Amino acid sequence: xxxxxxxxxxxxxxxxxxxxxxxxxxxxxxxxxxxxxxxxxxxxxxxxxxxxxxxxxxxxxxxxxxxxxxxxxxxxxxxxxxxxxxxxxxxxxxxxxxxx
Numbered sequence: 079x080x081x082x083x084x085x086x087x088x089x090x091x092x093x094x095x096x097x098x099x100x101x102x103x104x105x106x107x108x109x110x111x112x113x114x115x116x117x118x119x120x121x122x123x124x125x126x127x128x129x130x131x132x133x134x135x136x137x138x139x140x141x142x143x144x145x146x147x148x149x150x151x152x153x154x155x156x157x158x159x160x161x162x163x164x165x166x167x168x169x170x171x172x173x174x175x176x177x178x
Contacts, residue, residue: 098123 098114103133105112114123114132140146150171 101112101114104110116123121134123132126132
């Protein structure tokens with residue numbers, strides 16, 4: 079189960095359900111295990127994993143030794159934005175996007 083895929087979260091009609099929660103509950107009825115994989119787990123899932131409620135397996139190497147992308151933390155509260163409806167891009171990131 080690719081747990082963060084939106085198709086596993088029902089919006090309409092009622093009753094609504096979350097695929098991850100349904101899988102965990104259904105597995106508990108049969109004393110079964112659930113394997114949920116995600117490169118970007120929810121904070122709730124990650125917390126449950128590091129506190130022992132879920133098991134945690136971390137892949138320390140990518141297939142084919144592909145390098146991880148660089149990550150830049152940006153405090154968007156400090157960026158002055160003229161139009162609140164537009165997406166915020168840092169100038170450096172925007173220049174890199176335009177090169178592609």
